[in-house]
Amino acid sequence: QVQLVQSGAEVKKPGASVKVSCMASGYTFTSYYMHWVRQAPGQGLEWMGIINPSTGTTSYAQKFQGRVSMTGDTSTTTVYMELSSLRSEDTAVYYCARHIPAGGGGSWFDPWGQGTLVTVSS
Amino acid sequence: QSVLTQPPSASGTPGQRVTISCSGSSSNIGSNTVNWYQQLPGTAPKLLIYSNNQRPSGVPDRFSGSKSGTSASLAISGLQSKDEADYYCAAWDDSLNAWVFGRGTKLTVL
Numbered sequence: 001q002v003q004l005v006q007s008g009a010e011v012k013k014p015g016a017s018v019k020v021s022c023m024a025s026g027y028t029f030t031s032y033y034m035h036w037v038r039q040a041p042g043q044g045l046e047w048m049g050i051i052n053p054s055t056g057t058t059s060y061a062q063k064f065q066g067r068v069s070m071t072g073d074t075s076t077t078t079v080y081m082e083l084s085s086l087r088s089e090d091t092a093v094y095y096c097a098r099h100i101p102a103g104g105g106g107s108w109f110d111p112w113g114q115g116t117l118v119t120v121s122s
Numbered sequence: 123q124s125v126l127t128q129p130p131s132a133s134g135t136p137g138q139r140v141t142i143s144c145s146g147s148s149s150n151i152g153s154n155t156v157n158w159y160q161q162l163p164g165t166a167p168k169l170l171i172y173s174n175n176q177r178p179s180g181v182p183d184r185f186s187g188s189k190s191g192t193s194a195s196l197a198i199s200g201l202q203s204k205d206e207a208d209y210y211c212a213a214w215d216d217s218l219n220a221w222v223f224g225r226g227t228k229l230t231v232l
Contacts, residue, residue, distance in 0.1 A: 035221070044225040045210055045212070095166055100172075106155035106172070108169055
């Protein structure tokens with residue numbers, strides 16, 4: 001079955017960087033784009049960007065431009081999201097989610113990883 | 123402030139039917155399909171409805187979605203206690219070139 005397994009929780013100091021991994025299994029890794037979405041404590045979902053694991057092409061939400069980097073490793077079927085210059089407001093659960101395109105238009109996210117809690121605190 | 127507007131809360135008694143609205147604009151819901159995600163307490167979001175009104179395999183037909191103009195709705199009939207969760211609508215926004223979500227609606231089964 002399709003599975004996305006993410007790395008464990010992280011605690012970082014303000015100004016540091018964090019790199020979260022998402023290992024995919026159960027499907028052809030290079031055939032589906034991957035999204036990253038975050039959720040601050042008690043808050044809603046926020047889209048961060050998307051990566052094409054086959055080519056490495058990325059597209060980031062404007063809010064994260066210059067601070068986020070998404071990469072992929074086809075040999076380990078793993079995508080990574082690195083966020084730099086961390087501040088307290090970046091404390092959140094970070095999710096990866098597979099992009100499913102529909103032939104006739106439309107797309108959605110399915111499935112989602114289990115989430116990785118990143119805590120930014122001095 | 124989210125681009126898509128949802129009520130913060132909704133409630134109903136077991137067996138009832140509840141609806142959750144999601145209001146957007148011409149650049150998102152008005153021109154793209156809407157998806158709904160269910161997030162049970164302490165878990166990751168799960169796809170509930172895609173392409174406005176399609177149910178993934180395994181999602182009961184008690185859940186249904188609809189879209190009209192720049193608004194969408196999620197309906198849950200035969201409410202059960204296990205439906206207590208947060209529900210999020212989502213759509214691609216052509217102006218922002220980004221996926222946008224509602225702030226989520228917390229459903230309580232009384």
